[in-house]
Amino acid sequence: MPLLELRGVAARYGPLQALRGIDLSVGESEIVAVLGANGAGKTTTLRAISATVKTSGEVVFAGERLPGRPEAVARAGIAHVPEGRGTFAQLSVDENLRLGAHVRRDRAGVKADYDRALERFPILAERRRQAAGTLSGGEQQQLALARALMQRPRLLLLDEPSLGLAPRVVADFFRVVAELNEQEGLSVLVVEQNARLALASSSRAYVLEVGRVAVAGASAELQRHESVRRSYLGY
Amino acid sequence: MVGAADWAGVAQQVVAGLSSGGTYATLAVALVLIYRATGVVNFAQGELAMFSTFVAWTLTQHGFSYWPAFALTVAASFGGGIALERVVIRPVERASVLTVAIVTIGVFFVVNGAAFWIWSPQVKSMPNAFSTRPIRIAGVAFSISDLGIIGVSLLAVLLLWFFFRFTKLGLAMRAAALNPESSRLTGIRVSWMIALGWGLATALGAVAGLMAAPPLGSFDQNFMQPILLYAFAGAVLGGIDSALGAVVGSLALGVFLNLLGTYVSWVGTDLRQAAALAVILGVLLVRPAGLFGQALVRRV
Numbered sequence: 001m002p003l004l005e006l007r008g009v010a011a012r013y014g015p016l017q018a019l020r021g022i023d024l025s026v027g028e029s030e031i032v033a034v035l036g037a038n039g040a041g042k043t044t045t046l047r048a049i050s051a052t053v054k055t056s057g058e059v060v061f062a063g064e065r066l067p068g069r070p071e072a073v074a075r076a077g078i079a080h081v082p083e084g085r086g087t088f089a090q091l092s093v094d095e096n097l098r099l100g101a102h103v104r105r106d107r108a109g110v111k112a113d114y115d116r117a118l119e120r121f122p123i124l125a126e127r128r129r130q131a132a133g134t135l136s137g138g139e140q141q142q143l144a145l146a147r148a149l150m151q152r153p154r155l156l157l158l159d160e161p162s163l164g165l166a167p168r169v170v171a172d173f174f175r176v177v178a179e180l181n182e183q184e185g186l187s188v189l190v191v192e193q194n195a196r197l198a199l200a201s202s203s204r205a206y207v208l209e210v211g212r213v214a215v216a217g218a219s220a221e222l223q224r225h226e227s228v229r230r231s232y233l234g235y
Numbered sequence: 236m237v238g239a240a241d242w243a244g245v246a247q248q249v250v251a252g253l254s255s256g257g258t259y260a261t262l263a264v265a266l267v268l269i270y271r272a273t274g275v276v277n278f279a280q281g282e283l284a285m286f287s288t289f290v291a292w293t294l295t296q297h298g299f300s301y302w303p304a305f306a307l308t309v310a311a312s313f314g315g316g317i318a319l320e321r322v323v324i325r326p327v328e329r330a331s332v333l334t335v336a337i338v339t340i341g342v343f344f345v346v347n348g349a350a351f352w353i354w355s356p357q358v359k360s361m362p363n364a365f366s367t368r369p370i371r372i373a374g375v376a377f378s379i380s381d382l383g384i385i386g387v388s389l390l391a392v393l394l395l396w397f398f399f400r401f402t403k404l405g406l407a408m409r410a411a412a413l414n415p416e417s418s419r420l421t422g423i424r425v426s427w428m429i430a431l432g433w434g435l436a437t438a439l440g441a442v443a444g445l446m447a448a449p450p451l452g453s454f455d456q457n458f459m460q461p462i463l464l465y466a467f468a469g470a471v472l473g474g475i476d477s478a479l480g481a482v483v484g485s486l487a488l489g490v491f492l493n494l495l496g497t498y499v500s501w502v503g504t505d506l507r508q509a510a511a512l513a514v515i516l517g518v519l520l521v522r523p524a525g526l527f528g529q530a531l532v533r534r535v
């Protein structure tokens with residue numbers, strides 16, 4: 001049984017049908033990519049999971065239907081790093097990290113994870129007292145990831161983490177995600193514009209087109225498929 | 236004007252001004268709290284404080300002395316503030332700022348009316364919180380009551396600051412006010428954080444009312460209205476989104492109004508409210524963000 005499963009998930013913004021019945025799954029300890037053109041419904045798919053948009057259809061996580069409120073979804077073990085990163089610009093790096101652990105009660109575990117986060121992202125240790133808004137884009141993306149990890153999630157949702165970052169920073173970011181996946185078995189559902197990078201970093205991928213899954217399959221397959229690459233991924 | 240030998244008098248008036256200013260500051264911080272959590276100025280803040288004060292007065296009529304009545308009332312006001320938010324603010328949580336502001340104006344009239352209905356319109360008087368004796372410091376006689384009020388106001392504000400700065404819940408409340416969307420994604424129950432903000436603000440208002448009432452000698456159901464105006468002025472002066480600003484602004488206003496009333500004979504006590512209004516207007520025209528605020532008005 002997959003960790004996360006979407007069955008016939010539809011969503012609308014007023015009259016606009018953004019998702020028209022999506023079937024998608026993420027296995028235990030799997031990295032899955034969601035690709036597609038602008039406006040295809042990638043962000044909405046993540047929002048459907050974290051219940052920040054009203055949906056119909058079923059979203060099942062760890063064998064249970066997810067509750068319809070974002071705060072409850074977070075408590076169920078899903079961390080969502082939204083478009084624009086969702087850090088608290090006016091709060092310090094330290095406060096952002098502590099907020100990540102808001103849902104947790106295990107003080108000792110939180111303390112340990114906090115120290116590990118600063119170890120993994122040394123720049124955050126240096127900037128601990130600084131307001132998050134004063135960090136560079138790359139540093140903010142690290143903070144967003146570190147904050148999500150403080151939640152100790154089973155599933156991580158990432159929305160275009162590469163947006164606006166230099167290639168080397170993006171490569172570093174994806175290296176850390178791969179590490180987390182291998183070492184800690186973290187499952188990841190990542191939305192990306194950068195198809196080449198996303199396919200290289202995931203085991204399976206879905207390509208969305210106007211609110212539907214157009215193509216789905218093993219990332220290696222999709223990479224090899226000339227026609228798929230041409231018509232859907234644009235490279 | 237002020238003679239050279241009069242410095243003792245000035246010192247007394249400054250302390251008396253700080254004492255009134257402390258009351259304004261407590262209420263002003265309550266205004267800031269709700270402004271940050273809900274995005275509106277709570278016009279009912281003063282009436283809620285009045286209602287709390289009348290509850291405490293009732294307790295003192297039933298054998299409670301001042302401080303036990305104070306403690307019970309502050310605790311009950313905290314609960315009452317949460318309940319009020321759940322019942323009247325929650326339904327309009329996603330409505331426009333104007334809608335919410337109008338709801339608070341509605342609460343103003345309902346609470347005022349309810350207080351007249353429950354308690355007779357006759358004036359009440361509250362037992363003193365502090366000794367009425369003066370205390371001599373460096374040869375000047377200060378009122379113990381004034382010093383006590385300053386102490387309690389500052390203590391209340393400091394406790395609140397400590398709560399927001401150093402507790403997990405306080406941090407979550409700040410996050411919820413700054414960015415509700417991201418807060419929800421991190422598992423913070425934003426709606427409850429807002430309710431908690433109303434609870435804290437109402438409790439703080441109770442402190443203000445209970446400090447303000449005894450020195451008045453007698454008071455009726457409208458006694459908090461000028462104090463709300465002064466708290467507005469103090470908060471606007473400091474910057475409506477800054478708690479520190481609200482405290483500094485309110486203390487400064489208290490001292491200013493007291494000196495004005497004492498030494499400018501034609502102002503007296505009657506024109507104080509006009510002076511407070513002038514401060515509000517002046518600040519909004521010259522420096523809308525106040526002394527410490529980010530920005531009160533954004534031009535669209």
Ligand SMILES: Nc1ncnc2c1ncn2[C@@H]1O[C@H](COP(=O)(O)OP(=O)(O)OP(=O)(O)O)[C@@H](O)[C@H]1O
Pocket residue numbers: 013016018036037038039040041042043044045193
């Ligand atoms: N808050 C909103 N209100 C109305 N329409 C919206 C809203 N958010 C998204 N949409 C619309 O829903 C559709 C899907 O949007 P979505 O953000 O999911 O696309 P996306 O695949 O993430 O695109 P991008 O690559 O540009 O981020 C688009 O047509 C978009 O215009």
Ligand SMILES: [Mg+2]
Pocket residue numbers: 042043044083
């Ligand atoms: Mg998007």
